[in-house]
Amino acid sequence: MLRLTLSFSILVSLVPNVAGAQLQEMRQTIFGMD
Amino acid sequence: MCAHTVRVALRKIEGVESADVSLKQGVATVRFKPDNRIAVDQIRDVVRSNGFTPKAAEVRIRGSVIEEKGELLLAVPGRDQVYHLGRDPNAPAAIERLRQVAGREVIIEGTAPEAAKGQARVEPIRVRSVSDVIKR
Numbered sequence: 001m002l003r004l005t006l007s008f009s010i011l012v013s014l015v016p017n018v019a020g021a022q023l024q025e026m027r028q029t030i031f032g033m034d
Numbered sequence: 035m036c037a038h039t040v041r042v043a044l045r046k047i048e049g050v051e052s053a054d055v056s057l058k059q060g061v062a063t064v065r066f067k068p069d070n071r072i073a074v075d076q077i078r079d080v081v082r083s084n085g086f087t088p089k090a091a092e093v094r095i096r097g098s099v100i101e102e103k104g105e106l107l108l109a110v111p112g113r114d115q116v117y118h119l120g121r122d123p124n125a126p127a128a129i130e131r132l133r134q135v136a137g138r139e140v141i142i143e144g145t146a147p148e149a150a151k152g153q154a155r156v157e158p159i160r161v162r163s164v165s166d167v168i169k170r
Contacts, residue, residue, distance in 0.1 A: 007099060010144065016070070018050050021064045021094050022066060022068065022069065022070055022071075022072075022097070022112040023064075023070065023072050023073070023074065023077075023093065023094075023095050023107060024065070024066055024095060024096055024141065025063075025064070025093070025094040026062075026063070026064045026066075026074065026091050026092070026093050026094075026146075027061055027062075027063050027064075027091060027092040027093075027130065028061065028062045028063075028064065028077060028078065028079055028088055028089075028091040029060055029061055029085065029089040029090055030040070030055070030057075030060055030061065030062050030086040030088055030089065031060060031086065031087045031088075032079055032087045032088055033087060033088040
């Protein structure tokens with residue numbers, strides 16, 4: 001029982017953080033349109 | 035076609051929180067919702083399809099720093115968005131900081147250079163600052 005609990009803890013610590021690669025803000029310089 | 039057209043088109047993209055376009059300043063400012071899946075190129079495609087030419091952009095992006103074969107990337111496992119990260123000549127310390135935080139989730143600020151014509155290779159984002167993500 002103790003062994004199972006320990007294995008579970010290790011697995012959790014290996015799960016990658018998937019909070020997200022996200023654009024938060026962008027200031028895009030634009031050119032054109034006379 | 036005018037600023038209004040671009041603004042409306044940008045606001046229609048799923049994941050965009052707000053978009054403002056100033057032709058006087060020559061800038062489109064876009065803010066994004068949390069958990070959006072928008073890529074820099076997607077915004078540039080919309081700008082282009084509305085008759086404007088996208089030049090360099092200032093960006094703030096959240097992601098995990100990965101060092102792979104000497105290259106620094108900003109990515110998240112399971113998603114196909116990967117940004118190449120490079121050195122900003124005006125902020126050389128930022129690239130060293132990136133190497134120190136490899137494997138961690140951070141927020142980077144920098145310049146996404148204008149896409150070179152006819153080149154498949156994506157120019158790296160020139161990173162100006164790196165900050166830790168404050169966990170809620």
